[in-house]
Amino acid sequence: MERLAILLFCSSYVLSVQCKVTLQADRPSIQVEVSHRADLECCFTPNGKKENFVWVKTSQHANKTLETHIVQDAELKEQFVKGIQCGVLTFKQAKREDTGFYRCFLNISKVVTHGTYLQVYEPLEKTINLSESVKNGILTAEGILLLLCVMLPSASLLFKSKNLNDLEKKKVNREEENIYQGLNLDDCCVGYEYDQIERPQGGYEDVGNNEEDFQLEKP
CATH class of the missing domain: 1.20.5 (Single alpha-helices involved in coiled-coils or other helix-helix interfaces)
Structure with a gap:
């Protein structure tokens, strides 16, 4: 029952706040170079009555702790366009210390706008200037x-x-040279030459003209 009561209270508070003021969309982030101009804007639609507001900045320190404080060292302006009230925060020469998350806190409605993250950076310098x-x-x-x-x-x-x-x-x-050098051509040609073949001592005789009975010598 206690949780339900808290939930109903919160819901009724949100509905009452939405009836008083309607927040407009803010730019999520802006990046500017050091010493350049930076313009941040928060817009909302009041419920028939002008809202008083202040700019608050949330920044992170080196030890990762968050700090929120009211912005006072910048130019503040208010604009009204077709029933929409806008607050403009201007840094004419932004510094690296100006980096942070900026929002508008509405004093009457007790509402904080969506906010814009401002990042101020230093450009990289050329180590060697070459043509x-x-x-x-x-x-x-x-x-x-x-x-x-x-x-x-x-x-x-x-x-x-x-x-x-x-x-x-x-x-x-x-x-190939070693193969040919290992061969002896004289040894390959060992044998009888045609001219060295000896003929048999006895010749061949004609059998028909010889009537004597003797045995022919075989070749």
């Missing part, structure tokens, strides 16, 4: 170096492969 011609020369040199890094290993591999092919050819030629 365009020098930059183009550096890019050209980088391209040449990149090309050499690609071509030199390829040329080295081709040269090594050529040397290996030459060594293989020399090895094959030496093996």
Whole structure:
């Protein structure tokens, strides 16, 4: 019962607040460079009566603790456009210390607007101020170096492969020479030559013309 009572009380409070004032959408965040102008705006629709409000800032310290205080060191303005009341917070020369979360607190309605986070940053300074011609020369040199890094290993591999092919050819030629040197042509041709074949001592005789009975010599 206690929780239900609290819930009903909160709901009735929210409804009563919404009847008094209607909040408009705020910019979630703004980024500006140091020493530049920064304009923050909170807008709402009051319920027929002008609202008094103050700007409050929530920032985080180095020890990660949050601190909320009323903004007083900036230019404050109020605007009315078609029944919408707006508060404008202006930093003519923003500083890094101005970084934080800014909201408007309405004194009569006791409502805080959605808020805007302001980030003030310092631009990166050029360590080396180079002209365009020098930059183009550096890019050209980088391209040449990149090309050499690609071509030199390829040329080295081709040269090594050529040397290996030459060594293989020399090895094959030496093996063939060794084979021919191991052969003795004189030993291969040992045998009877055609002119050295001796004829049999006895000749062949005609059997028909010889009437004597003797045995022919076989060749």
